[in-house]
Amino acid sequence: MNFSFENKVALITGGSRGIGAATVRMFAAAGARVFFNYEKAKEQSEALVRELGNNNCAAIQCNLSGTETARDLVAAAVDRFGRLDILVANHGIWPSENAPIDHMSDQQWNNTVAINLDSVFGLIKHSVAQMKKQGKSASAAGHIVLVSSTAGQRGEAFHCDYAATKGALISMVKGLATELARDGIYVNCVAPGWVATDMSASTLGDSTAREAIFRTIPLGRVGKPEEIAAPILFLCTHQAGFITGEIFNVNGGAVLVG
Numbered sequence: 001m002n003f004s005f006e007n008k009v010a011l012i013t014g015g016s017r018g019i020g021a022a023t024v025r026m027f028a029a030a031g032a033r034v035f036f037n038y039e040k041a042k043e044q045s046e047a048l049v050r051e052l053g054n055n056n057c058a059a060i061q062c063n064l065s066g067t068e069t070a071r072d073l074v075a076a077a078v079d080r081f082g083r084l085d086i087l088v089a090n091h092g093i094w095p096s097e098n099a100p101i102d103h104m105s106d107q108q109w110n111n112t113v114a115i116n117l118d119s120v121f122g123l124i125k126h127s128v129a130q131m132k133k134q135g136k137s138a139s140a141a142g143h144i145v146l147v148s149s150t151a152g153q154r155g156e157a158f159h160c161d162y163a164a165t166k167g168a169l170i171s172m173v174k175g176l177a178t179e180l181a182r183d184g185i186y187v188n189c190v191a192p193g194w195v196a197t198d199m200s201a202s203t204l205g206d207s208t209a210r211e212a213i214f215r216t217i218p219l220g221r222v223g224k225p226e227e228i229a230a231p232i233l234f235l236c237t238h239q240a241g242f243i244t245g246e247i248f249n250v251n252g253g254a255v256l257v258g
Contacts, residue, residue, distance in 0.1 A: 003237050005032035009081040010236075011074065013064060013123065014091030016041035018197035019147065021048055022225035023088055026233050028052045032086070035077035037062040064091050065114045070122025078130055085140070086236050087127040090147045092116045092165070096202050098158035109161050116165035120146060124176065128185060136184035143236040144180075146173055147228070148191040148247070150255045166191075170247055177245030186244040188235045193251025194222040218253035 010027045014020040015036025021044070028034050034057045038045040045059040058080050062073045078084050093115050095108055124144060131142035151159065152166030173189040180187055194213055196204065203209050204222065214220055231248050234240055249255060 003030050003233065003239070005030045005086075005236070008032045008085040009077065009083050010034050010086035010088065011077040011084055011123075011127065012036045012088040012090060013073075014038070015059065016045040016048065018199065019192070019195060019225045019228045020090045022229035023090060023232050024048060024057065025052070026226070026229045027086070027236075028056050030233065033057070033081045035060070035080055037064065037073055037091070039063050064119035064123070065111070066118050067122035067125075070119055071126045074123065074126040074130060083134055084127055084130045084142075085134075086143045086145075087123060088145045088147070088232055089120045089123055089169075090232075091119070092147070094162050094199050095159070096199075099161075100158055101160055104161065112161035113165055116162070117168050120169060120172070124172070128180065128183075131185055132183055140184065141238075141241075142180075142183070142185035144176070144185065144187045145232050145235050146187075146189045147232070148173075148189050150191060150193045150249075150251050153191060153247075153249075153255050173247065174245050181244060186235070186240075188240075188244060188246045188248065190228060190231050190235070190248045190250055191255075192223060192228045193217065193254045195228055196222050196224060216254050217251070221252065223250060223252060 005027060010032045012020055012023050012034060015024040016038035024034050024036050036059050038059060038061060049057045049059050060076050062069055093112060099108060134140050146169045148169045149166040151163040152170050156163040170189055173187050177187040228250055231250055
C-alpha cells in the first residue's frame with residue numbers, strides 16, 4: 001500500500017526524541033511536511049531538521065504546560081506550512097519516582113495534569129478550529145492522534161497522576177470522535193506499553209525492574225519507538241478511512257482490551 005502524505009501538514013508534539021522523533025521521520029518519509037516542538041532538546045531538534053530538510057521539516061521551542069501556549073504552537077505550524085491536516089499529541093511526562101497517593105504533592109499532580117492533559121485540550125481546540133476553516137472533503141480530512149498509555153487503561157500504582165491523565169485522553173478520543181465525525185475529522189489514540197525511550201531509560205536500566213517488566217509482556221521485550229510511530233501514521237492514512245474513536249493497543253500483549 002502507498003501511504004502518501006503529499007500536500008499534508010502534520011504537527012507532532014515532543015518531536016525531538018523517542019517516539020516523537022520516530023514519528024517525525026516516518027511522516028516526512030511519507031511525504032508530509034512536519035512541524036514539531038521541543039522543550040529542551042535543541043541540538044537534537046536542529047539535527048533532525050537538517051536530516052529531513054528545511055523545506056519539509058521545522059521545529060520550535062515550546063513548553064506545553066497548561067492551555068496557553070497551544071494556540072501559538074498551532075499558529076506557528078500554520079504560518080510555516082500554510083495549513084494543518086494532522087495533529088499528533090505525543091508529548092508528556094512520567095514522574096519516575098513512586099509516589100503513594102497520601103504522599104503525592106499537589107505540585108506533582110498539578111504539573112502532570114497541566115502537561116499531559118490541559119495542553120492536549122488546548123492543542124485539540126486550536127487544531128480543530130484550523131481544520132474546520134480548511135473545509136470538509138475526502139482530500140482535506142483532518143486527523144488527530146493522541147498518544148495514551150497502558151497506564152490509562154489498567155491504571156498504575158504509585159503513579160495515579162500519570163494514569164489519570166492518560167485515561168482522560170482515551171475518554172477524550174471517544175467523545176471527540178463522534179463530535180467531529182460530521183466535520184470530516186478523525187480522532188484516534190495509540191496506547192503504547194513500555195517503550196525504549198529516554199523517559200523509561202532509568203527504570204529499564206535497573207535490572208530488577210526490567211526483569212519484572214518483561215514478565216508482564218508476552219512478547220518478552222519492550223517496544224521500539226518506530227513500532228509506535230507506524231500505527232500513528234497508519235491511523236492518518238486513507239486506508240484507515242473507516243476508523244475513528246479507536247484505541248490502538250501497541251504493548252506486546254501486555255494489556256488486551258477489546
